[in-house]
Amino acid sequence: MFKQLMAVGLWVALCSAGVLASEERPKGEYPIADRFAATVIGTPKFYKAALPAEIPVKEYELPGLHAVPALFWYSENLHFSAALQKGRAPLVFNIAGTGAGYKSMKMVALQKALYQAGFHVINLSSPTYLNFLINASQSNLPGFLPEDAEDIYRVMEQAYQKIEADADVSEFHVMGYSLGAAHAAFVAQLDQTRQTFNLQKVYMINPPVDLYNSVSILDQLLDDHVQGSVEGVGVFLDRALNRLAASYEPKDGMHFDGDFLYDAYSSWDPSKRGVGPDGRSGAAALIGTSFRMSSANVVFASDLMSHTGYIIPVGKEFGRRERLDYYAKASHVVKFTEYVDQMVIPYLLQKYPGKSRQQLLGEASLHHIEDFLASNDQVRVVTNRDEIILAPGELEYMEALLGDRIKVFDHGGHCGNIDSKESVADMVAFLKGGQ
């Protein structure tokens, strides 16, 4: 019986061996020319930098600044991670982008790349990430860069104390992507007066220039590309997922990751990839949707923590099993710009009497620290020609300000090429330079 089975097995195997297809992909640089698609899909496997599958990462906790409400029982203490070298090495503080935690995919990729290149790496969540917002944001109203920088700086000091005994550090650098890049710059500037770390290098990946401009652009994506704006998100997601599933038959089952998206995307007729007949781009709609979701998280959590009463009635307490869907919907109606205008600015106006809204918004921008950026030759920016979060003129502004300390790739949208071979090589070369 076993022999017969074996024979059948071999026969079936040989018959289907012809299906073994060898796939070739063209060599070259980052391949996705549509800036929205690039932002959503990220870097296809073939173009990714070679990174180790696993590195030794330890997770740590720091005590929070505030009492944690019952609803957020799962988010007590501030979490961060560190990948430490055995010997003496420079340490890089790596700050996440809007709404992202220290363990997000981009953060893990950067941590691996840096560790592989010989750095100690501490990964920190963005102040707009729930766990940071609850535990380490003094005001619980993140988004105002100078105050965010204070929070991050305090966390950096505590985090370093926590790992000091296990790491032999030669010097300190700071970096980040997206909002985290702006944070890195503000933190570095703050370090000039505080001098705890004497930070050497500042590496900024796809930073915004003026935060308010960038969030306006991202808010607008949802209005422009989703039919019916926020009310239409449900229908849009439903259709998008179904269209994706219907138009593309993957060979090896359904895995919803970046490569699945890229394969689906490349399998489509190029004329159907970009903007639809009604002028809407599915990728842009996804970006708008995901940004709105990040902002809804911030709105709800900030409101609950700081008792502003914007959505949640003051004094309302939530049980662990309470229905939240009404609050979820309410939070998703609020744009990030509205969060800034109606929650952050009123708090700041009260805290800094005499300053105007315009002044305060100006302080949440790279313009505010341009002297520091222009004069410090250890600051480097890398971004893309087709970046989506920059207002007209802002790329040129950075180019003029930084001269040869800015690298602009042609494609990649917003952070789509963050773990491509070229991007990782640039990062490592800069941080290693002059050692």
Next chain:
Amino acid sequence: MTIKLRCYAAIFVIALLGARSWAEEEKDDAQINREKVEGLMEEQAPEKYEVQRLIKPQVPENALLVYDPWEPMNRGIYNFNARFDRAIFLPTVRGYRAITPDVVEKGVSNFFANLGEVSNLVNNLLQLQLKSSAITLSRFVVNSTIGVAGLWDPAEKFGMHSQKEDFGQTLGYWGVGSGPYLVMPFFGPSSLRDATGMGVDYVVDYNIDLLDVNDDANKDDIRIGLTLLKAVDGRKNTAFRYYETGSPFEYELVRFAHRQLREIQIEK
């Protein structure tokens, strides 16, 4: 046997404790402040007979909404799963990964996947998917022989990809709606239909008894051992971590994503 009893007792106690605090934490309906928000709420507040609206063929304005009448219980179980995951499940997986060479881990995954081909085959047949049934049968034959009792997966290399189907999908294929959303202890997001399907799949597996366990003197111990190993292997292969989306609305997100994924799986 005593271990089994103790497990049941533990689950029972947990369930009782949970049930009591659910009752305690049931709060009155949400109250919301702002005008604009109130307007929206009124427009979208679920009606009494929400089900009727949800099963309309064109998903209405509320596509994000999933029918979830047992929400307080589901949220309780979701939180229980999150705690269990952190305190017991993930540490066990870490331990398992630390002491087991990668080749062995892969072998274990393949082994259970190969056992799963039985229910894949049954359900592909029940859905009249002849091509997928043929592929599944071939996979099972190839992997059970050349792949040495399923420890390797040579069929994959020969271009025969796994055609996963379960009884929940079969029910869906024949037009059975998903029913209320249900979070199952230990297993996570499901629905009334899919939970029923899991039970059916289990009964089928039990009766086919591929490993000849039923006649073994130590069948209870073997079953418990296999079930635990399968659970650890399954968790190892699942990237999801509770409460790391950074969203206060994770429960709603997972509910929506799970429903979408199942619908797509059924269509395929």
